[in-house]
Amino acid sequence: MFSLIEQVSYHILIVLLPFIIYHLFIREEKQFREKINSKLMYVSLTILILTMSNPIQFSEGFLYDFRVAPILFLLLYGGVRPGITLIIFMFLFRFAIGGGGLYVTLINYTLVFLFFLLIKKRFQPYTLKSRFLAISILCGVSSINRAITLTKTGQLDQLSFMLIFSLLTWITLTILIFIIENLDKQIIYDKRIQSAERLNIVSQIAAAVAHEVRNPMTSIKGFLQLILQEKNLNESQNKYIEISLSELNRAEAVINDYLSLAKHTTTEDFIDLNISTELHSILDIMTSYTNTHNIAIESSIQEGIFTKGKKNEFKQAILNIMKNSVEAINKNGKLTVRAYQKNSNLYIEIKDNGIGMSQKQVEQLGTPYYSTKDKGTGIGLTVTYKIIRDMKGKISVQSKKEVGTVFIIELPSLYY
CATH class of the missing domain: 1.10.287 (Helix Hairpins)
Incomplete structure (x- = not known):
């Protein structure tokens, strides 16, 4: 019994220690984790090799390890491509070291991956609560499959150990989620501090x-x-x-x-802002501007959506983004504006089919002095980002060269 506790402790350590080192010394942002050659991928691969190289043998032909921890963790925080790459490497390594149970492993991780794809659509964008729920579901699927296998093979004496082992795996993954969430918050806070200093x-x-x-x-x-x-x-x-x-x-x-x-503050007060009405007013202003550029505006604005904000500042922020979009299109293009409420937030999407931007350019948007235009100062978007932050919102940007750009503004809804 003591030997089993010692082995389980070893596996928990080799899972937690590399991720703690990653948390303390490697500050990798979310977009870089989605690459196959990311540092998170290498850390996960190291953990996978270490845990599979020293499995816990409960009885002849039945081995236990923590391989599911780096796989699920990478799927959640790296995405599908790094996750499936790690799963493929796991199968290759499992085949290389030999032993029985290869088909059971294949079925188990195929089911886990399929369930991950299902919950990925349901829980995007991920919140901390959603990640915990996703981990619980995926660990549960893996445990149920193991329990069925043990029952069919008459290994009922292993059920209690398997359930305890699965619980420890879930706890380990929970700790890892706290670690990576804390890292993400630190990165965001550091960026905000640097931005505030520049401003x-x-x-x-x-x-x-x-x-x-x-x-x-x-x-x-x-x-x-x-x-x-x-x-x-x-x-x-x-x-x-x-x-x-x-x-x-x-x-x-x-x-x-x-x-x-x-001007950090204005005399204008925060009011209950009817986003639907304000957007219609802004589109009326923009129509004459876009007509001179032969640009069509398409809009889909949900009525009766409200948030807290300063009316003139909000108009300034949206107009800045729309004017940038029109300038990116230049002529004979299309500007699409959508506004809708989803749960406790409302979203404003401003999409153009202009020249687009690289990922590096997108990352620098909103910083003083940076502009993608020849005669721009970059201050307009800096002011825009500041206004949206003051409204307790955030801006995300998706762009692709020669395809176009989408600005997504997320704001807290006043009525939910």
């Missing part, structure tokens, strides 16, 4: 620029406008002054962008 620096610069540059610019602009009214100017002089005024207007627009970022 603070930019805000200070904006205030200084406004005082030091705006006043002389206004004077120059005024004098140029007076000169332009002179009747003795030739055509070239008029042209040069008009160009100068145009460039001053552009410079003033950039300064205004920085000023909007510098």
